[in-house]
Amino acid sequence: MRVIRESSREAVDRAVFEEFCAALRRRPAGVIGLATGGTFSAFFARIAQAVAAGELEMGEVRATHLDEYLGFDHDQRGGMVHELTSLCPPLRQMLDEDRFWPVPASGDAGAVQEHEQRLAEVGGVDIQFLGIGRNGHIGFNEPGTSFDLGFHRVHLAPTTRADARDRFAPDEPPYEAVTAGPKSILKARRIVLSAVGAAKAPAVRAMLEGPIDPQCPASCVRYHADSVVYLDPEAAAELGESAAAMS
Numbered sequence: 370m371r372v373i374r375e376s377s378r379e380a381v382d383r384a385v386f387e388e389f390c391a392a393l394r395r396r397p398a399g400v401i402g403l404a405t406g407g408t409f410s411a412f413f414a415r416i417a418q419a420v421a422a423g424e425l426e427m428g429e430v431r432a433t434h435l436d437e438y439l440g441f442d443h444d445q446r447g448g449m450v451h452e453l454t455s456l457c458p459p460l461r462q463m464l465d466e467d468r469f470w471p472v473p474a475s476g477d478a479g480a481v482q483e484h485e486q487r488l489a490e491v492g493g494v495d496i497q498f499l500g501i502g503r504n505g506h507i508g509f510n511e512p513g514t515s516f517d518l519g520f521h522r523v524h525l526a527p528t529t530r531a532d533a534r535d536r537f538a539p540d541e542p543p544y545e546a547v548t549a550g551p552k553s554i555l556k557a558r559r560i561v562l563s564a565v566g567a568a569k570a571p572a573v574r575a576m577l578e579g580p581i582d583p584q585c586p587a588s589c590v591r592y593h594a595d596s597v598v599y600l601d602p603e604a605a606a607e608l609g610e611s612a613a614a615m616s
């Protein structure tokens with residue numbers, strides 16, 4: 370794993386966008402595993418802008434993502450597919466053309482198996498983008514999730530629901546979701562995790578300097594041979610010298 374301490378949030382956004390462009394060049398008909406959340410909103414806006422300006426061609430690439438609230442329709446406010454297609458119209462087009470494959474929100478075992486099979490048939494996910502929750506989650510894998518789990522249905526942790534409150538207000542955030550598990554996430558050929566802001570500093574430290582343990586789900590990324598972590602100064606603020614040496 371490489372840890373790269375960038376000079377600003379903007380520099381993290383640029384690095385993540387460059388990772389995306391490099392993945393498209395490496396495998397133009399590959400599968401990109403997207404992540405949602407505030408960490409990635411500038412990234413999606415940048416993709417949309419580059420496509421609109423004719424600077425970026427999505428070509429034959431396929432996309433999928435990490436997680437969805439249980440039972441959510443693609444156009445449901447607060448949902449992950451809704452977020453992705455609203456922030457990035459090229460993904461709406463890919464959804465309409467069946468080149469963006471959402472996580473089965475039903476959580477139904479058959480649908481989940483079909484989704485996993487479809488990913489496997491095209492060679493798996495080439496690059497998986499990840500954020501990290503304040504509690505160390507990746508996707509919706511909350512602390513305590515076994516690293517051996519594939520796609521599964523989850524009860525959301527209180528911090529996760531609290532962080533989702535704004536996107537659902539005045540309604541309550543959902544209690545359940547469907548997520549790619551650590552085992553499915555680690556199958557990606559390359560993993561790009563990014564974290565920005567002071568609220569993430571304790572989770573970043575636990576991920577990089579704590580034990581590799583399900584209590585910090587993101588720590589499983591240290592098992593992946595081709596993984597990179599991009600941090601802004603605030604997210605990296607609690608790291609010791611050893612992590613600085615990793616950059």
Ligand code: PGA
Nearest residue numbers: 406407408409500501502
């Ligand atoms: P955020 O979410 O980007 O909105 O902070 C990240 C996550 O919870 O994985």
